[in-house]
Amino acid sequence: MSKIRELLLGSVTDGVIHHAPCPVLVIKLVPRSEDCASHPQSQP
Template sequence: MRGHPADALREAGKDASMLVVGSRGRSTARSMLLGSISHGVLHHAPCPVAVLA
């Protein structure tokens, strides 16, 4: 797929049971933050979203 990653993931989510995205970092503090892609998918996905640290 081409385009912005969040848009591509949301498009893929139309036919998915769930989308899985990662959090922003590996350290304890950073893993609590969402990156822009995860944030965009989480709030606008057409299906459930799991955010993994």
């Protein structure tokens, strides 16, 4: 499971999640083109 998680999140993110002394929230950035495609009403 660890290798799959690392593949999906990235090695730096995986390292921070496992070694941070406090809780960590990971947010994946959605590229702007995908954001606009999923919400066609928001386009001017």
